[in-house]
Amino acid sequence: MQPTPSEYARTPVRIEMQRSKERNSMVYKEMYNDAQRKYSEALDRISKLTDAYLREKAEVENFIKIKDREVEMSKKNANEKLLKDFLPVLDSIDAAIQAEKDNNLIRIRDQMLGVLSRYGLKPIKAEGSKFDPYLHEVVGVTADGEDGMVKYEVQRGYTLNDGVLRTSKVIVVKR
Incomplete structure (x- = not known):
């Protein structure tokens, strides 16, 4: 005689199979939860590493920009001492022009100022x-004259790359 389905479901083999399924299900659930946790931790780690990378990258880019600006300023102002040494020569030419109104001296001064202006002197x-x-x-x-205005220039001043190399010495109207 064959066992009925309800009797068959209660046989020791069947009971053991059911318990085994439940144990396996719990093991798989634990494995799944563990995998989920590890996946979440990996995503967090990736996020932190990405943030750290982006911060470091930004720092390097900022450092490069700062150094590029410093190099550019060094290039612009590298000739500052040389140009400053030329100012007395320009002053002498201006004084000679004032004394004699010589067109040749005016041309020489204008040529010299043209050359020096290419290096930022104005x-x-x-x-x-x-x-x-x-x-x-x-x-x-x-x-x-009008109050607060420059009436005469005693000595010409110059700028170098938008910075003042030497101020103009002036006589000002004051009432």
């Missing part, structure tokens, strides 16, 4: 402009 416009303490140094005062 004369400061003073006469007739409003007094600017960053560009002008007062060496005298007059009452003749």
